[in-house]
Amino acid sequence: MKRTEIVSIFQKRAFGLALTIGAASFVMAQQKVNISGNVKDANGGVGYSSVTFKNTQNSQLSDAVLADVDGNYKLDLAPGNYDVSIEAVDYKKFTQTIRVEKAGAIAPFVITSDGKANLNNTTNIQGVVITAATTKPYKVELDKKTYDPSQDLVSKGGSLQDVLQNVPSVSVDTDGTVSMRGSSNVRFLINGKPSALLGIDDGANALQSIPADQIEKIEVITNPSSKFEASGTAGILNIILKKNKKTGFNGSVIGTLGYLPQTNLNTSLSWRKGKFSWFLNGGGGYRESKNTNRNTNIYNDVTIVGNQLESRQNSEITNKNSNYNATAGIVYDINDKTSVNASGTVRTFESDNVGNIDYNFSLLNAPSTYTLRRNIGTNNNLAFQGDFGLDHKFDDKGQNLSLSLSLQRNRSNNDTNILEYENFNPATSLENIINQKTKNQNIVAKLDYELPIGEISKLEAGYRLDSNDNSYDNNVLEGTSAQNLALLPLYTYDANYKELFNAFYLQFKSKIGKIGYQVGLRNELSNVTIDYQNLLTPGSAGYTPPIVNDKKTYNNLFPSIFLSYEFAKDNQLLVNYSRRIDRPRGFFLIPNPSYSDNQNIFDGNIDLNPAYVDSFEVGYSISKKKFTINPTLYYKRKTDDTKMLVYNKAIEYKYLDDAGIEQTGKRIEFHTRPINLGSEETYGLDLNFNWDATSWLKFMGNVDVFGYNIKGSTLYDTLDQDLNDIVRTANFNGTGVSTRSRLTSTFKLDKTLNFQVQGFFRGATKTEFQHRKEMYAINFGASKTIWSGNGTIAFNIQDVFNTRAMQATTYTANSTRDTYMQWQPRQFTVSLTYRFKQGEKVDQPKRKKDINSNATGGDEQGPI
The missing domain is CATH 2.60.40.10 (Immunoglobulins)
Known part of the structure; x- marks a missing residue:
């Protein structure tokens, strides 16, 4: 990038002001x-x-x-x-x-008496609680694990996506896909609820739009209880956003500057006095990313295109993203037993991307051909969310009722212009214009009730309603020049996806001596309706009839059991079981959802059904002053698994030759389609630990050694009439053992200066369908406290050696594909945080909390 371009970027962005407050490097922490x-x-x-x-x-x-x-x-x-x-x-x-x-x-x-008669009256005592940094970044509870990112130096000034790369049992792939213990079917929640903040189908972009500084903690729920919604067979990641609970006026501001060019400015404000409090979190920034993809395809059966033996594809896409978000909320205590709350959130996300894709085709007994494909695209996303809640405490023994309502709306527009050039000809040979609009409206209503029974038991019950409405409006034009563009009927469509979930749960927890237990049952009634219609007419080639009111109904029971045995304080054995469901994403059910690359096409499957998983865990947790160890043995069996079928399809297309004359050519497309097929078993040992080795050296690590047994093979049609409907086989079978590991080392040089080094490694996996190679990365962070503890300067480098890239070989019936993908090259950031008017005290929380209660997650969670 030229220097003048970089200067122009920062001149156009108001958040370039972060230049003045992000000066140098290095970090903080106080050993307690x-x-x-x-x-x-x-x-x-x-x-x-x-x-x-x-x-x-x-x-x-x-x-x-x-x-x-x-x-x-x-x-x-x-x-x-x-x-x-x-x-x-x-x-x-x-x-x-x-x-x-x-x-x-x-x-x-x-202390001495003030002379009053009743020295034993303690009914009106007001305690004090001050929020302070925990010395344990990772805590194990009965039904979840909690990660505190406040001591995470390598993601300072970054986004939620950067933070997730450091959370134990969680990994982020090179394309932004988040997985837990190797499975990408993760359910994301914001403060216990699905949120408009996370968009519709732009998950990776949405994760980048939530600043790391706004995250208080992340709950890792690998085996959710019946209180949680049953979606997400890998588990749930519940993102808890910050709310300052200190009295008086409090606030902080953080500015970040980085390269690849990145600027961010975010602030957090709160005011609390008596029965009334409000908070405001917001900010925004600009960020660039560069995605690199390389594919080499070797064709085993050259008859599919007549004479083609090999094709190579190289692409590099540069994205320029800007995002802004703001959340404001109020809480009012009507009396000592009842409080109401309301909050509103708005998020905008805009991006411009430019990409070049080079295709080289090696032909048999003929000159090779070359195609340059240039993509220019824009995306803008706007999300709103309103939350309302009421909490009522019946007594001081823990009998509580919570009501909440969340109204959400998300709108996304994508426009892409694609130009193709054949054999270095400066004239355009083919042009595409793609316009896609998606809208989502979601309503979440919840009621949760808690009833203590005696001193050690509690009954919980609740109801939840989810109403989700997604609409898709897609238009694709194609032609040999701008003057003769015409709609592609197969990829021009209107679709609507509606889902309505009614859920009821009942859960009971208690103890018998040293044995704690929690049993629950959840019932979910799901109704899904899909309307789809493209421009193809009956009798035309490739005709897909319009599908009106294609309905799917599921009524399932989801039990959960949690057992614990306490050997001593902070030393316990944990055993649990739960049943989960993997509902297809709405995007997967649209028959022809995308056409951003005419040689790599994703096809939806309207017949896709949910998959189900039975999950078992046996864990042990011991926490001492200097260390915490949590090994967990796990086993999951998934049926009707969703697998991605890759197949080839040869088609004819028209283009302009060097003389400007329209010609007919033949090219091969790679199609990917989700299907229900077979089963998948995963099992392994997931070990998490913290160790304060000395007063100046700390370690936090995660090692997951896992095995997999994947079963599933099918016959499918190549959909090519020239091959006379040859039936071929797709084979997903595979077994093996692999590893995922992460180690973070924190060095304390003095009371205000810390360094952090983090290493990540993922081992190779292999099935008959695909072989994924190993991958590793090193990150570095540092920070220093300044201004008597009111300021922090932080510096970090992501992927120090630029090694974080996915490499895989995929085998189809008639070809072999080698893939290289790098989502983001090495980058660094410098950030400055300033905290002002810090309050000193907050009233003792009114609600009595059970030691095993789920204070922040599940269906009892209040609004953002």
């Missing part, structure tokens, strides 16, 4: 130590005292705790000087300055 103590008076411990530790040098290191019934407390603090204040009903406020240097017990605090 665990302290314990006691609050007492002349007669013994003072129960339920609120103890606040305010760091005298850096307010971000402050924390607070509520003592237990005997006045004992524990918490983690960074070494330093603290002003301690203690408040308890009927006692004078106590203050003292102390110094924390190392872990262990500190001297008791002795």
Whole structure:
């Protein structure tokens, strides 16, 4: 890229202001130590005292705790000087300055009565909780694992897609596809619900539009309970966005500058006082990416095109993306038992892409031919979402009712102009114009009820309604020049996909001694309607009759069982089972959904049905002060699996020769089509761990050693009349063992400066259909705290050695295809974060939380 082009980019983008606030490199973190103590008076411990530790040098290191019934407390603090204040009903406020240097017990605090008669009244105590960075980035709970990205240096200033590359048990492929334990059928939720933020069918783009700085944590739910929707056979990724709960006015702003050219500016604001609070998160930015693809096709049966032996395809596509998003919300406490909330979200995403695709055809006993295909495309996406909720607490024992309603709308327009040139001829030989419009409207309504039974048991029940309406309007024109463009009937169509889900769940959890258990059952009634019509007329070649009100109905039960045995505190064995469903994406059911490349075409399948999976896990978790280890054995069996059938099709097409005369040629197309076929078994050992090796060195790792047994073969027609409907075989059978692993090392040079190095490796996999080669990548990050803890400068490099690319060989009945794909080359970013007007305290949460309750996920989740 020329220097003048880069300058022009930043001049056009308002978010180029990030240049002034992203200066240099390097990162932060404070090593905390665990302290314990006691609050007492002349007669013994003072129960339920609120103890606040305010760091005298850096307010971000402050924390607070509520003592237990005997006045004992524990918490983690960074070494330093603290002003301690203690408040308890009927006692004078106590203050003292102390110094924390190392872990262990500190001297008791002795407080005195203020002279009131009732020294035992603790009914009106207001505790304090201060949000602070956790020292454990990965936490294991009964039915999920939680990842905290706050200590992730290699994704600072990036997007949700960058963060997901660092989450244990999760991997992001070179084309942006997200998978869990090797399966891409992942269900994404934002704050417990499907969201307009994630678009319709532009998943990779949508993940790039959510800033990493707006993410509080990610819940990794590999085997969801019955409380969660049953979609997603690989599991659920629940993205929890930040909401500042500190009193007063608080805020932060982060600016990012990077290369490939990238700028971002995002802010987070909140205000909380008494019964009323509001928050605002928003920002935007500009980003470029460069996708590289190379294909080499060797044809085993040259009769398919008469004399063609080999074709080579090289493509490079440059994308220029800009995105903006804003979320605003309010919460009002009507009284001590009831609160209402509302929020609204808007997201825009725009992109321009330019791509060149070179085709070289080696022919038998004839000169080779060359085709240049130039794609120029634009995309704009606009999403709205409104959320409303009501929470009511019947009593102080945990009986709660939650209602929520989410209204969502997403609109996406894609326009592409394609020009072809034959054998270096400067005149256009073929032209395509493609216009595709998609719209999505979604309504999600939920009701969740919790009823404690005794001290250790709880019953949960709920209802959920999902109404989803997708419409597709596709037009494709083709001709040898702009003057004679005509609609391609097969790829010009209107389609509508509607789905209505009604779900009910019932779940019970309790303990018997050291054995904890949770059993649940979910019923989902699904109704799907597909309307499709193209421009082909009866009797024409390739005619596909219009399909009106093609309905599919599924009524399924989805049980789940979770068991745990607690050997000691933070030392437990976990066993679970759940049944899940893989519903076809609406895009997969449209018979002819895309035509962006006339030699690589994706065909939908209106007859595609859901796949089902039975999932078993046996895990062990032990968490100590310096380490956490969580090995999990898993086994999944999937039936009616969705497989991607690849086949060849030879067609005739018209083009202009060197003399400008229209000629008829023959080319071969590669088609990909989803089908239900056979079964797939996966099993393995997924090991996650954290280890604080020393005060200056930490490790976090994930190793997944897995086996696979894929069964499925079918006969299919090449759909080529010249071959007299030759029936061929597609074979997906394959067994083997492979690995996925990730290791992150964090080095603390001093109290304000950290470095981080991350390595990723994915082993090869092989079936009779496809052989995928191994892949590895190295990332680097650093950050430094400045301005007394109110600022952070961060620097990172993604894919240091530029090795993150997918290489595979695919075998069809009459050809072999070698593929190379790189979604994004090496890139780096510099970011500056500033936090201002940090509040100190927040009221004690009113709702009593069970230690195993699902506080953020599932069908009980409130609005964004």
